[in-house]
Amino acid sequence: MLAHPIEPEPGIGCHHSRPRYTGLTVADLSARIGAPIVTPDSDATAPLEHVVDVGSTAKPRAEDAPVFVGEAHAATTVVLLRWASLRPDGPLPDLLPLFTSWFRSYRPAAIVVSPARPVNPPPLVIDHVRRLDSVLLWDRSGDPHLAQRLRDALRPSDADTTEPDPEGLSARLLSVADNLPAICDALGEAIGARVELRRKGFRSRRTTAGSPIVMPLGTHADLIVDSDHALGDAQRALVESARPLLTLHARISDATDDERGVESSRALRDILGDDLALREQSIRRSVRLNLFGNQAMVAIAVEPFNVSVDLPGLGRLRSEIAPVAARFDPSSSTAVKDGLAVVLISDRVDLSVFLRELCRTITVPIAVGVGDAVSSPRGIPGSFRQARRAVAVGRRTEAINRLTLHSELGVLALLYQLPEHARREFVATTLGPIADTSADAQEQRRVLRVLRATDCNVSESARRLYVHPNTLRARVSRIEEVVGPILTDPENRLTVFTALTMYSLDSNSDE
Structure with a gap:
């Protein structure tokens, strides 16, 4: 799906002029292009000035997320979206998630949807547009030049x-x-x-x-x-x-931006520091000066993967990350802490797109951990601790150039806090020779991972392993001779699978 749009904050981010108004209303536009209004209760008398063409759902380009005309001009904007399948003759993607993502705070005067084949507008989409106090126009012509027709309709005449x-x-x-x-x-x-x-x-x-x-x-x-x-x-x-x-x-x-960037980076460094008095002072100062903006934020920890970097190298890494973060969120801040480059950024940013831009900018492989969103500067240290834990788990599990979200770690977040020697001792005691590096041990661990994924469903596990169920039962029996009953003893099964998870934290030999 196309990425959710981020609107620039007030300031220099994006100031738009207002071109000459043609006097065309939503109802006039509907008649001009032959697209009926499917939200009859909506106000179709709103004047129109701007056209925003956000492209087709068949060609999602998340790196080019749509940037709508500013909020002040939304009431005179018509948005055009072509609804098409991601593959030839495939099903049309669900429109509702797209609409709920894009049109939360941004409310255009009208939305024109042009489906690739004759279909009726989804009722849930109609209801969502009604709640926006907007107007939905449904174009059944499939005209590839519809965007140009819209612009021509709104263009001032020579007179x-x-x-x-x-x-x-x-x-x-x-x-x-x-x-x-x-x-x-x-x-x-x-x-x-x-x-x-x-x-x-x-x-x-x-x-x-x-x-x-x-x-x-x-x-x-x-x-x-x-x-x-x-x-x-x-x-x-x-x-x-x-x-x-x-x-x-x-x-x-x-x-102003340079001063704000220096101040916010200094405040972020002090908030993440160990001096509690300085942390409290920086938190109060950042709130008073609104250094981080009035928005929920997430802490992101970035670490070079298997690359030795000294403190000046981390400084250069931070300087490479800062302009990328500023493009996505002008209020973002960066700092260096505990051998990591730290980014504080709005939780509205599409992190997958941000990571893609980051990987294009940084020449070394990286591990990226993301903490939970916080609504005030006082929660930044907690979000950073989560991001630091997530990036460490990502490094252990070889999540190269991928996001590791703390909210998705599950039991890994808890297990990682145990000392490494305690984890290794538990793995050796529970798995025994199955924790070896031999080919037979690797195959047995693969069987255990598939059993865990299927909740010990032998038939489904055999299908995934491309073996006969009786063959799989024989392999499980050999494993149970080492670790005890798995299929019939839930408590022992939990112990074995926990040890298998611990093994993934401390060894890179498995996929």
């Missing part, structure tokens, strides 16, 4: 387009010089395009007829001029006239 007024724009920019969103709005309305001040690396899947103009402004921001039509010389001159003012805002934001 509505006026010649740029440089003096009028300059006067308006001066009147709102301290208001960055108002500057973007004024410039966008003057040139008939969408203007954004966007963080570098911030992706958007919103498509237009042409390529947007990208102008670097400062260290962390770009000016994006996104238009459905080519800009003329007069419009480009207006953009250049506003550029110095936008550059000033970008540089101020750069300085």
Whole structure:
């Protein structure tokens, strides 16, 4: 499935201008494209200004998660989604999880769904859109050019387009010089395009007829001029006239972001430290300055896998991770603690996408552990301890370049806290020669793992092992001669399977 969208926080993250409004309502759009409204109780009189094309469910590209137009413009946005199967002639994926993920806080004026084959809209999806106070349009035409038709419908006509007024724009920019969103709005309305001040690396899947103009402004921001039509010389001159003012805002934001990043990293390091008085002081300071944002957070521990790294190397690892984390969450923080690079990031971030970007940036294999989400800075040390435990288990189980979530460790989280010598002694006592490195011992452990996975169902285990059930019973009998009854004694079975789990923590010989 496509990844759940993360909206930028207020600030320089993503300021959008408002292009000229065409006067088209949701009801007008429904009639224009021939897509009936399937939520009749919804308000179809909302005006529309923006089109967001989030692509097809048949081509999930989680690394390009959709970034919707800002919350302030959601009420005038129409979102287009093509509903298609992941494989030819396959079933259509469930739409409801996608809708509940994307459209929780983001509520567009209308959502247009274009299914790949004639199907009726799912009732649960209709109910969800109703609860959003949005309108669902169901396109049965299958038109591959539907996105362009939507943009054409919302594009201002030539009669509505006026010649740029440089003096009028300059006067308006001066009147709102301290208001960055108002500057973007004024410039966008003057040139008939969408203007954004966007963080570098911030992706958007919103498509237009042409390529947007990208102008670097400062260290962390770009000016994006996104238009459905080519800009003329007069419009480009207006953009250049506003550029110095936008550059000033970008540089101020750069300085603010740099200071915030240093402060949040220092606070994170102190909160994770052993000095309890300094920890309490840093917690109170981070709350007072809102260093970590008003959001639930998770601690992530990153460790190079089977690579010896000194303290300067960990510092370089942290510096490589920091810009990746900032692209996903501008309020993220990074630090180095206990031989690990630590990331504090919003729990709304799709961690699988974050890991993919991390692996592309970092050249060495890594083990990644994730703690549980916490809602305040006071819970950060606990989340970090969980992440540290998870990354250690991931390292033991050879989870290379994969996420190890503390919430999914189960009994492993408890067993790992036992001393290693105690675990090894328990394994040797319980499994005996089955804990050896011989080929026969490896095969017996494989049989035990399959029995554990099937809850000791002999028929299912035999099917998974590609042997006859009687052959499997004979192998189990030989194992029971060493460890005692497994199929008939639940308590002994639990002991054996616990020892098998401990073995996986302290040995890398098994898959």
